[in-house]
Amino acid sequence: MRARATSSCWSAPAGSPAASRRLPSSRAFCSGGVHPASAATRQAAAQGRPVLLVGFCVVRMGAGGSIAARASQGRHTSFAARLVMFPEKLCRWLPLWAGALCLGPSPTLGQAQEAAPLPQPRILLVEDKSALREYEVDSVKVANMVTEGLKRLTGKPSAAAAWLTLVSPADTVGIKVNSAPGPIGGTRKPVVDAVVRGLLEARLPPNRIIIWDRSLASLKAAGYDALAKRHGVRLAGSRDAGWDESVTYESPIIGTLVSGDLGFERDGEKTSRKSHLSRLLTGEMTRIISICPLLNHNRAGVSGHLVGLVDGSMDNSHRFSRSGSILAVAVPEILAIEDEAQRRLLGDRLVLGITDALFCQYLGQSKCLLHYTAALGQLRFSTDPVALDVFSIEELKRQRERFKADYSPPDSALYRNAALIQLGESDPARREVIEIFR
Template structure:
């Protein structure tokens, strides 16, 4: 599948009306600042065949999303507008639920291709998670040199031997991988979370600290936001690529087929708050279709997203989010 530039522009123009009826949650916390762009694709081509998205579809849709997001004309330019060849970039996956609901390997490969196209040497890319075991369970092969694919636990001292640091309500130690990288790509899976409401890009950063179990009270609010305003995250999280090929609409974060939707989606944004806001709307929409109450009605509204918006980490006001459907 390929897409001409003209056809691509047409899609962009035609997508606005559909977005207006998206039924997104009404937000108010992030009322200041410029609108944020969230690029969204939904296609049967992005549905998982077995446990993964077809590689061609992952690459094509990610390319289109990145062009739309950056306004650039090619893959290398698009990725190069966000990441420079001299930087080390961490690609933070979400692999807790195993192969059926972890960050797509094909999508991750497409992200790596984008970074390489931007001129990054392979050794400057780290695909990572909390532990190598989680990566392996999700079907990734561990590599400790060159283009690294590894868990924090591969590092000396268990990977969490840095200083104790605080950000609001969060006191923690970051993975040493966070010290090594200049920039981050967060690659969450769109899913319901029993305690947080949803777990998308912002909460994916819980995998970067040594004590995430301490921060699940009160639906993770304000803990997720406090963590993401720490300079280690805020200064580095440059792109979020959300795998919504299969969405866990209820009973997450583990994979439960009964509540999993073969959604065939992809969300890309530079604003993790806006992306989470849009992801939340998708989860609520799917829940509606399953006859389930909304997250808010279930007492699990992911209020940390609005809190993050209120802290200026991004847009949590639906009126200030530009949603662009491919």
């Protein structure tokens, strides 16, 4: 077994304030529960980073949909309107405005707290091409790859100890898979089987382990019902569990409701600007492990952890896929939806991402296309879903160049937006990749 590590010399402190996980404008009112920073945060703002002085933040799709891009931002509250909206703050703000006019710009006016950089993400890549047999995989060797990756990622001597650094027996753990492409193109069952076995060895009760995706029917079609019965764990579809009316994401994009969406059959509605989170996520599930295949996405670059979690968790989600610009804004905002305690219902519960790169489908999207599939024999592990997805996009590009595929998806701002609100790290220079060859 050979191991190789590649990394940059960058390092960062592990802690960061909660306010640094939000959008940069201190008075930005955005959909999806991304709350504005507090007044104390505004007064303690970092020097030299100008941001918007706005009543709300608008992202222009024509500018690529990037929250961070200056060209996509705009001012939408007049000077007089601010006095009407915030009369109780007039006495406090007038001296600052006067100082800005007479003495130059105030160092704190219109500046948000500089987001503390996230810790350097680590990606563990375990490769064993002998685990592949045409389009079948060796379950024993895949299980060894999972064990090796978990132990090296956590620094623990056993798989059970490694799992207990991520979850506890008191947790209800949801294993998110991508079952729509089927048993070959989607998440491979031997990988999920190895994860379930590891959780059971760590003494998690079987009834607290849930294999889930958007549709229970697609899970059964991919063969996950037999796996769940064998281990006594649960199988669930987010759509089948129902939608929580109290947790919504509202945006100007109108979606056509389809069967299974909230309001389609009950109220006879045809369109809606709202999406709802599944009760499966707002109920008992406390931790999420995402296992997704290395599969191309025509708008986001990869059908990875970020897009997969959102698509599998929300109703009326087809409206987000109309363009890459819409997707680039909606996905990070939904992952950042917070509960009353300011905990992210999706982003903070995701404790581990595993990219199933045993095979890589570099063209297509939700369908299994074996003629556009390359055998890699890899599993990739990280606690940073953004870094994993960016790493996957790079691999998909390499495979298209290798096979001279005349296609390249647009450069999505989704991952830069996700990094902006601290869902993960999108800069390849700020990650460490450790490669293990078996």
